Structures are given as structure tokens and as C-alpha cells.
Amino acid sequence: MDKAKWWQDAAVYQIYPRSFFDSNGDGIGDLKGITAKLDYIKSLGIDIIWSCPFFVSPWADGGYDVADYRSIAPEFGTMEDFDEMIAGIHARGMRFMMDFVGNHTSDEHAWFQEALKSKDSPYHSYYTFRPGRDGKEPSNWASIFGGSAWEYVPELDEYYLHLFAKKQPDLNWEDPAVVQEVFDILNFWADKGVDGYRLDAINYLYKEPDFPDVEPMPGSPYGFATEHYANKPKVHEHFRTLHDKVMAPRGLTTVAEVAYLDEETARGYADPARGELDALYPFDLLNVDQEGYDKFSPLPLDLPSLKRALSHWQSVMHDHGWLALFIGNHDQPRALSRFGDEEHYPVRSAKLLANAMYFLQGTPYIYQGDEIGMTNPHYASLSQFKDVEALNALREGLDRGDSEERWLKLLNDRSRDGGRAPFSWSADEYAGFSTTKPWMDPCTNYKDINAAIEEDDPDSVLNFYRRLLKVRKGLPAVIYGSTEFLEMDDPELMVYIRRAEGQELISINNFSGSERSYRLPAGYETAELLISNCGDPIIKDGVIDLRPWEAVTLIVNC
Ligand code: TEU
Ligand code: CA
Numbered sequence: 431m432d433k434a435k436w437w438q439d440a441a442v443y444q445i446y447p448r449s450f451f452d453s454n455g456d457g458i459g460d461l462k463g464i465t466a467k468l469d470y471i472k473s474l475g476i477d478i479i480w481s482c483p484f485f486v487s488p489w490a491d492g493g494y495d496v497a498d499y500r501s502i503a504p505e506f507g508t509m510e511d512f513d514e515m516i517a518g519i520h521a522r523g524m525r526f527m528m529d530f531v532g533n534h535t536s537d538e539h540a541w542f543q544e545a546l547k548s549k550d551s552p553y554h555s556y557y558t559f560r561p562g563r564d565g566k567e568p569s570n571w572a573s574i575f576g577g578s579a580w581e582y583v584p585e586l587d588e589y590y591l592h593l594f595a596k597k598q599p600d601l602n603w604e605d606p607a608v609v610q611e612v613f614d615i616l617n618f619w620a621d622k623g624v625d626g627y628r629l630d631a632i633n634y635l636y637k638e639p640d641f642p643d644v645e646p647m648p649g650s651p652y653g654f655a656t657e658h659y660a661n662k663p664k665v666h667e668h669f670r671t672l673h674d675k676v677m678a679p680r681g682l683t684t685v686a687e688v689a690y691l692d693e694e695t696a697r698g699y700a701d702p703a704r705g706e707l708d709a710l711y712p713f714d715l716l717n718v719d720q721e722g723y724d725k726f727s728p729l730p731l732d733l734p735s736l737k738r739a740l741s742h743w744q745s746v747m748h749d750h751g752w753l754a755l756f757i758g759n760h761d762q763p764r765a766l767s768r769f770g771d772e773e774h775y776p777v778r779s780a781k782l783l784a785n786a787m788y789f790l791q792g793t794p795y796i797y798q799g800d801e802i803g804m805t806n807p808h809y810a811s812l813s814q815f816k817d818v819e820a821l822n823a824l825r826e827g828l829d830r831g832d833s834e835e836r837w838l839k840l841l842n843d844r845s846r847d848g849g850r851a852p853f854s855w856s857a858d859e860y861a862g863f864s865t866t867k868p869w870m871d872p873c874t875n876y877k878d879i880n881a882a883i884e885e886d887d888p889d890s891v892l893n894f895y896r897r898l899l900k901v902r903k904g905l906p907a908v909i910y911g912s913t914e915f916l917e918m919d920d921p922e923l924m925v926y927i928r929r930a931e932g933q934e935l936i937s938i939n940n941f942s943g944s945e946r947s948y949r950l951p952a953g954y955e956t957a958e959l960l961i962s963n964c965g966d967p968i969i970k971d972g973v974i975d976l977r978p979w980e981a982v983t984l985i986v987n988c
Contacts (some may be wrong), residue, residue: 441794444481446465446849458864475895479526480628536597541611591637600637716757777891784982851871908935912930925937925948959987960984
């Protein structure tokens with residue numbers, strides 16, 4: 431790579447709009463709320479804003495169940511509000527990336543409603559319907575959100591496929607009319623000024639049409655059939671078409687959310703020479719503290735596994751694509767609660783997580799609230815949780831005879847709701863998010879952890895993020911450098927070196943509450959401090975004495 435593309439030295443801010451800022455006091459975050467906070471976002475050093483969906487939706491899956499791709503949901507505002515938001519983003523020299531949910535629609539979408547009317551409707555083939563087998567589902571595929579992936583429609587005597595919730599029927603991309611609809615939607619928003627797309631769950635868009643049965647999960651008739659629907663070769667073809675017909679001609683940048691990814695597929699998607707996608711967001715990277723793909727079977731963080739996963743993706747993508755770097759998003763509990771020490775070292779460990787992740791190769795994605803060190807909300811009651819995945823898992827757990835206490839802890843620690851509580855803007859009532867009781871309760875600690883307190887404190891997490899994004903910008907070692915992880919098996923230290931011609935840096939992170947000393951590799955005698963979370967590092971005779979949760983990045987120009 432000779433010259434960085436504009437998005438390669440950019441930083442992205444991810445917004446979950448319902449929980450970002452409520453401008454009109456109805457308890458729901460909205461587009462005017464985003465516009466009101468653009469100066470704040472810009473002040474972080476952000477170049478691109480990505481917002482989760484804000485389209486008309488029954489909200490069965492946090493807006494990822496779209497009922498009308500061309501209309502803003504009334505609770506989020508109007509098309510004028512959208513225009514004003516885009517104009518405000520562009521006026522500040524930032525760009526906007528739209529979330530496109532292309533694997534499925536809401537069951538309330540007009541296409542699906544038409545499809546239900548008759549097998550002869552042209553919309554019937556927009557979705558995947560199949561007859562039952564021996565009076566049961568066409569196959570034993572499990573839905574990602576629990577239960578079967580098939581739902582029976584008595585009027586048609588057929589089942590439809592839904593990999594996610596039953597209110598999210600999967601689109602059939604093998605019908606050319608569906609692909610044309612997708613083009614039209616992508617062009618519609620490009621005409622309105624969006625600069626790129628984040629493609630949701632897009633690696634699932636092709637399913638093997640014979641729907642073979644799979645090995646059931648223990649205690650369930652259903653099993654995960656990912657081998658039959660994730661990253662099938664057909665997906666590459668669809669990506670090339672999207673790229674050639676819409677993205678490239680219009681100069682739109684793309685990032686795809688992808689799980690279950692192997693090396694070859696990843697390079698196939700993102701190698702610039704192939705013309706498919708610009709960047710990947712390897713979703714399952716963070717599944718390092720749970721048993722398999724079951725997030726509700728938590729395990730303590732195994733740092734060597736995390737390092738191996740990061741190191742793997744760094745080397746796979748180096749010169750063969752581009753990565754999104756993230757420590758959290760709207761599908762994850764809060765990174766600080768999960769990987770840091772929110773009880774004893776909340777500020778330091780929140781900063782460490784940023785230092786550990788954002789000097790890797792790729793584009794930093796910062797999820798709203800992580801930049802002020804927000805934690806999981808620590809709700810007192812099960813009734814405070816909202817997410818479909820959490821509520822389904824809770825019901826299944828209680829049916830199995832688990833206690834409510836157990837699930838209160840599990841949902842507080844592991845559910846997607848952890849990252850979806852309203853943004854803690856200030857110590858005012860309702861966390862300064864709204865003037866009325868919000869749709870979701872604020873974090874219990876908002877009086878102590880909020881943007882207003884951190885604004886003027888030079889040592890706050892917020893001001894650390896600002897510094898980090900500033901010092902990282904433009905550094906050849908960060909943009910182009912190769913990555914080498916050191917101390918791979920150390921359960922407490924994460925250390926890596928980024929090397930480019932004439933410049934090298936080392937990021938050293940003590941993921942523990944104990945003091946640790948670490949001998950710097952040769953060549954770092956003359957290194958300069960780029961950033962640290964504990965003031966000046968203690969370095970004597972080439973050895974750095976790390977304090978609990980200390981994070982340091984040093985740079986050498988050679
Ligand atoms: O997530 C896709 C995805 O693979 C998720 O099922 C993920 O594994 C899950 O959230 C883990 O709990 C995207 C969106 O990011 C997510 O919010 C949506 O629910 C999902 O697609 C369906 O649109
Ligand atoms: Ca509102």
C-alpha cells in the first residue's frame with residue numbers, strides 16, 4: 431500500500447441512536463439529538479460517524495428489523511432532521527456511514543406482507559419459504575436468537591426462514607428483484623449524501639437451498655447450521671456486484687460485519703485487488719471469554735487467546751485488506767466491565783483498553799460511551815432488560831429451572847443491553863440524556879461517570895481518547911506497519927510492536943492489578959513517550975516497571 435485511502439487513517443464513532451441523546455423529551459434518542467452533539471463527536475477526533483438503524487421498525491431487534499428502508503421512524507425524527515444531520519456532519523469535515531440491514535427485513539415490511547398473501551405473489555420469492563417435513567419444520571436449523579429458524583404460516587401451509595428473530599424473515603438474494611431493490615435503497619441514501627455503508631450480517635445472504643439437518647445442540651432439537659449459510663462462495667459474487675454497480679461508481683466506502691470467518695474468505699472479501707469490500711469487522715473476535723458461541727456461558731478473559739486472535743487478524747489482513755478495530759459495540763456488554771477492572775481501576779483500565787486496541791493496524795471504531803469509560807448498567811431487576819436475545823435466553827433459562835438471581839447477574843454481565851443504556855451525559859436526572867424517564871434506564875453510576883465531569887478533567891478517560899486519536903493520526907507505523915505480538919503466553923501483559931520504514935512503536939499494556947516489570951526489546955533506549963495512562967513511565971536500565979493497569983506506547987524514529 432503506497433498511499434493510504436481516506437478511511438485508513440480515519441476514526442469512526444458508532445452511535446446507537448435510541449440511546450445517544452433525546453432532543454425533545456420523549457425518552458427516546460433521536461436524529462436531532464445526534465446533530466446537537468456533533469461538536470462533541472468532532473472534538474474526539476472523529477472522521478466518520480456510523481449510526482445503527484433509525485428506520486421505521488417494530489423494534490423487535492433494536493431496529494435491525496426494518497419495515498421501511500426509505501423512511502425515518504417518527505420517534506427518531508423526519509427526513510428534514512436527517513438532511514440537517516448529514517449537513518452538520520459534512521460541515522464539520524466528517525462523513526456518515528449508514529447501517530444497511532440486507533440479510534432480512536421486518537415481517538411488517540410491505541414485501542413480506544405481500545409475500546404472505548399468496549404463493550403466486552412476486553414478493554413470495556423475495557423470502558425463503560419451504561413446505562414442512564413430516565409435519566415439522568423443513569430442517570432443524572436453530573435461530574441465532576433461540577428456537578427454530580423456521581416459522582409456520584398456516585395460510586400458505588409453508589414455513590419461512592429467519593436466522594434471527596421470527597419477526598426478521600431472511601431475504602432471498604437469489605431473486606434478482608431483491609438485488610435490484612437493494613441497489614435502489616443504497617442509491618436512494620447515497621443521493622441523500624451518505625458516504626458509506628456498514629453491511630449488517632451480510633455474510634449470511636446465501637443459504638444452501640437444500641437445508642440439510644445439522645447436529646442438534648445439547649438438550650435441543652435444533653442446531654447451528656452456520657456451515658450451510660455463513661460465507662458461502664456466492665457471497666463473493668454478490669459483493670462484487672454491489673461494488674461494481676453501486677459502491678465504486680459512487681465512491682462509497684464499505685465495512686461488512688462478518689462472523690465465522692477463515693483467512694481465505696477474509697482476504698477474498700477485503701483484498702483491494704478483488705473489488706468486493708473496503709474493510710471487515712470480524713464480529714466473533716471478542717468471543718474469547720465464553721464457551722464457544724454461547725455468550726451466556728461466560729469464562730474469565732484468557733488474555734493469550736485474545737492476543738492470538740488479534741495477532742491472527744493483524745497478519746491475515748496486513749496488505750490483504752483492512753480491519754475495523756473495536757473493543758465493544760451495540761451487541762456486546764461494556765468493554766470496561768468485561769475486560770478491565772471497573773471496581774478498582776475504572777479510569778486506568780478504560781484507558782488501557784483503548785491503548786491496547788487502537789495502535790493496531792486498522793480503523794478505530796469507538797462505540798458511544800466507551801470514550802467516557804461507561805460500564806454495564808448494573809440493573810436491579812430483570813424487568814429493566816429489553817433485548818430480544820436477552821429475553822429469549824432468560825425465558826429458556828428460567829424454563830430449565832435456573833434462578834432469577836443467576837439470570838440477573840448473567841444479563842447484567844453479558845447481555846447486549848449492557849452497551850445500550852442511555853449515554854451518561856451529566857449528573858442531572860436521567861443522566862442528562864433526556865428530561866423524562868428514558869426508554870431504558872440509565873446506568874446506575876451516571877452521577878460519577880459522565881461526559882460533563884470528564885470534559886474539564888485533563889486526566890479523564892475522555893481526554894485520553896482525544897489525545898490517543900490525535901497522536902495516532904498520520905503515523906506511518908500505525909497506518910502501514912507490520913504487527914508483532916511479544917510475550918504471547920503471558921496472561922497479564924499485552925505487548926506488540928508496529929514496524930514501518932523509519933518508524934517503530936511499542937504498545938505495552940498491563941492487564942492486571944499487580945505491578946509487573948518488563949524488559950524493553952533492544953532499540954527502545956532512545957524511544958519517546960507517545961501516550962501513557964499513569965503519567966511518566968518508570969524506565970531504568972531498559973526495564974519498565976509497570977503499575978497496575980498501566981498502559982504505555984513508545985515510539986522510535988530510526
Ligand atoms: O449482528 C449479527 C450477528 O451475527 C449477531 O447475531 C451477533 O452474533 C449477536 O448480536 C450476538 O449476540 C447484527 C447486528 O449487529 C445485531 O444487532 C442484529 O441483531 C443482527 O445483525 C440481526 O440484524
Ligand atoms: Ca426524542
